[in-house]
Amino acid sequence: MHSNNENSAEIFSSSNHELSLLLETIRLQSGIDFSHYRRSMLTRRISARMATLGHKDIRQYHRSLIDNRTECDLLVDAIAINVSSFFRDKIVYGLLEKEILPELIERKQSSKTLAIRAWSAGCAAGEEPYSLAILLQERLKRRIDPWELFLFGTDIDQKSLQRAATALYPRERLEQTPLGIVDRYFAAEGDEFRLNDTTRAMIHFSHNDLTSAQTAAPGASIFGDFDLVFCRNLLIYFDLDLQALVLKKLIQTLAPGGYLILGEAETPHALPDNGLKVIDRRHRIYQKILT
Ligand SMILES: C[S@@+](CC[C@H](N)C(=O)[O-])C[C@H]1O[C@@H](n2cnc3c(N)ncnc32)[C@H](O)[C@@H]1O
Structure with missing residues (x-):
């Protein structure tokens, strides 16, 4: 055989x-x-x-x-291959919660620009941008009123985007989600779990092919300028030339001080030399140097 x-x-x-x-x-x-x-x-x-x-x-x-x-x-x-899950990778979301978001929020508060812009590129059924939206609500103690949050999720796969809009997930997509979060943000519907409306409304989903030469940032974001860009468990499917091309594009959409969060399996040597500093090498987290 x-x-x-x-x-x-x-x-x-x-x-x-x-x-x-x-x-x-x-x-x-x-x-x-x-x-x-x-x-x-x-x-x-x-x-x-x-x-x-x-x-x-x-x-x-x-x-x-x-x-x-x-x-x-x-x-x-x-x-x-659109497998994903909420809070996929405990350590990465721990770093986000304890180091990256506090630094970003403090920097914004001291410059009196209460706006955060983030893009999840290759967002599957929304698990990644929704996890970020939950962390932001937790971090801001759900007092998000004074803040303007511009959060985008894009994917090449229309069916995944439809699932993201429905925001109804089987239990296994929540296996890495802390219990308190499940209780606060989800409601059981039969065997599945539906994310609450407030969190659903925080993400703008759209179709975007990362490999396309015609588009850079998601159309609705107009110019990018992101504080956070996620591109996880996706670049590994591209050959090295395409990885370098896509990474260049993603880095261009980052604001100074913005974070690029890749997956552990992505190939860092495809990262062009471009004014990024390493925040966590193992977990492939980088920051565009503040100018
Ligand atoms: C394995 S999932 C990763 C989802 C999420 N980022 C995570 O880490 O859990 C890869 C996603 O990338 C999307 N994808 C594949 N090629 C793409 C492309 N050229 N442009 C945008 N998204 C793409 C797939 O449709 C899929 O939803």
Whole structure:
């Protein structure tokens, strides 16, 4: 019996060209360009989708994709991998709560600009920006009135954005959420949990393809100038050139003193040399040097 990896290798060994053609079909049908995503990840995901449908030949699978928007969407879903959870990574959210947000809030208070701008790029179903919105409410003792909070969540996957708007989550998405927070911010609905309306209203969600040369910051944010930019567990799917390109774009949207929060698995050597200082190397947290 073959392992999954051996199967992927077999299916794709003589068909790099066919893979490129298939990616072009996806691009034409969905507008999403996966050509600079890591080949090993692409072959694994496409092979898994082919196995589910009983396809053994990539040419045959490619032919079945043409003019088949439903299958194309399912394949995009399989490649985009939108697994996330609230407070994903205790240590990172601990640093946010105890060091980053206090520093940011104090700096804003002393400059008398009570506004915070944040962007979660690749936000899946909203777990990441909503976790931030909860932490901000906790930190500001829920007296957020004097503050202007501009919080954005963007993703390439429309279904994830729809789920973010609904804000109804299965229990496992809340496994890392402290119990007190679950009680204060969520209400049980059957087997699932719905986030409260106040927190839902704090995030502006929109579609944004990070790899697109046409867009930088989310459209509604107008110019970026973010105090916090999250891009976690997403860059790992890009090849190094694309990582460097996306990172450059993200860094440009940071305000001086703004924090860039990557995932532990992201490749820091793709970080261009650009006036960032390291806040926590292991957890890939950086700050744009204040000018
Ligand atoms: C594994 S999830 C990570 C979610 C969240 N950042 C976290 O760490 O829990 C990756 C997300 O990136 C999105 N994504 C993939 N390619 C993208 C792109 N080119 N532009 C924007 N989002 C993308 C996927 O749809 C998915 O929701």
